[in-house]
Amino acid sequence: MSVACGAAVVLGGCTSASGSPPAGTSAGTPVELSTHCGIRFLQVGDDWFERVGGPLARDGNPPPGWGNPTQPGRVTRAGRDAVFTDDAGHHELFGRVSAPPASATACA
Template identity: 55%
Template structure:
């Protein structure tokens, strides 16, 4: 086998490994962004489809570039996971806004209030 043939095979193998390892990486969308990319209704006009990131419990969300935190603090199972009855890592539902409050609700009966964190530019904690 020539050096060139070996180099081509290594390049092809490297490319294949990059493709395969890319399949199990980060989520395809950022936590707490709208589920549907098709012109969702305004949050103020009756609700918007929303995917709430629940992997480390129910704590914060981001809507329209603004950050909100759950009224009552972190809701989890005591071990940093979503409580029983919540999907993981995301819970599909809807968000509606009333002033500086966002209400997340879903078809399972969950209803959580989140208050605006004025001036916030990021989430308060990072979950992996």
């Protein structure tokens, strides 16, 4: 299993690619998206992505309807974009960034 994390000053995110997709999922690469400090970064292989529209967070946590500390789902890539989807109906667009986040600082 591979694990990668990213963080911003306050908000961050990680993914963990697993060998089998979460129940009910099919297309894309299975991931466990870190949601504990909100949703901001995603890593797919050696490439890093940042959520388009800025971090998705509420009081330092994911909004209602998201798992905490992670949300199982899958990622598909198209050019410089990556899309996270899951069986709960979440659909988040991430754009590729030129470098990984500066640190994996834990949120408060």
